[in-house]
Amino acid sequence: MNGEIGIFLDPYASKEVVRFVKDFTSQHTGRVVSEARQLPQLDDCKLILIGGGDGTANKVVSHLYNSGAEYHIGLLPSGTNHIFYNNLLQIARQTPEQFVKPRQEGTLRPSYFHPGKFGEHLFLVDCGTGTLEIAIGNLNKRYRWVPGAIRSKLIPVLSYLNTLKPSDDVTLNIFSTSPYLGVVKAFPNQKVDNSRSLTHAWIEGRLKAVRLNKLLITLACWSRGIVPPQSILKTEQVNTDCDAMQGQSLWVDGDTIEIRQDAGMQVKVRRERRVFEIVAIDLSLPKGQQIQPNSNKPYPNGFRQHTR
Structure with missing residues (x-):
């Protein structure tokens, strides 16, 4: 699986996100799973897409955290609660094209997020x-x-x-x-x-x-x-x-x-001291239009709400 893009899709994902994933996997080599027991199948992927809400994102990131490997994670809003996604929109968002673009040597991704930990x-x-x-x-x-x-x-x-x-x-x-x-x-x-x-x-x-x-x-x-x-x-x-x-x-x-x-x-x-590279995948821009590295500013009307 090395080199593939791993995708964890909430079983109750919105139609918009399901359509996006189908289109995305037709253009990129990827593996889609939707059950927690299947998460080890994504361990060799360095790019991980998550389609889900806060609980789904927690489930996937917790697994990746325990695996100890380095990942670049993209989050699509497709669940019940999207507080984490809306937070990421303010600090680090990318288009799908930017997410899959190879990183140039010596450059950093735009998100440096420290999760919290309560006991384990x-x-x-x-x-x-x-x-x-x-x-x-x-x-x-x-x-x-x-x-x-x-x-x-x-x-x-x-x-x-x-x-x-x-x-x-x-x-x-x-x-x-x-x-x-x-x-x-x-x-x-x-x-x-x-x-x-x-x-x-x-x-x-x-x-x-x-x-x-x-x-x-x-x-x-x-x-x-x-x-x-x-x-x-x-x-x-x-x-x-x-x-x-x-x-x-x-x-x-x-x-x-x-x-x-x-x-x-x-x-x-x-x-946590460990930093995760996590971005919000913004599907609102026309295909091909890019988000500038320093344009991670809040939306003028505050958080956008994504609900099923």
Whole structure:
């Protein structure tokens, strides 16, 4: 497989991306897989295309991270959540032609991204152990059929209501590599590219009622584009390894996964030292038109939303 282009395509990929992949593989030698167990088939490829959302990108990048090899990765938006893709649009995007163009000796690709790591779990955007985050991940899976624009407004409300159960605790404990949490600019001081820091956000309070009120105020502030005060939502910039308490479940890049280790176990959270070369593949430009190396500027209307 050496010299081929590896493609991991979400089984529920959009028609636009499926058409692109068919056209792409008719012009370039490539191998397309769509199941996690097939990922080792791409290990010999130096160029990797991912068609999927945050969870799919995490799955592929985590596998490549564990393989230890160097890859140039291109991301196509074709899943449920596209926070990572939209972040990359701001710092590093290429046309398909630029992505496959051989690198000249001594030159660097335009993206230098440090993923985060929670214990042994890699995250590209964010992770958390709070009850709100876990509810968001579970509800995202349940309501994948709801259009993304509606779901982004509905899920936080449903997740908050889910915390009203008397038997459940109320916590928020998030680590983020991105200024965005969903479509909300929750952590404006967080940088994406060439950054070794993380934003840690959490809610404090001895009584459940106090934490619940703080959570409601936090969601209300975020929905209006307001940064909650420190008295409501504690935030800090983490530049070195820090300790965090682990729950039974972990929210990683929008999905909730079960953790087999003991709840309450202390783990290390950090921004990885290893740099990944990842770019957003921009299909919006006419074929043949190139993106200049220094033109990675934000779109004038902010993040573009890609939904199925």
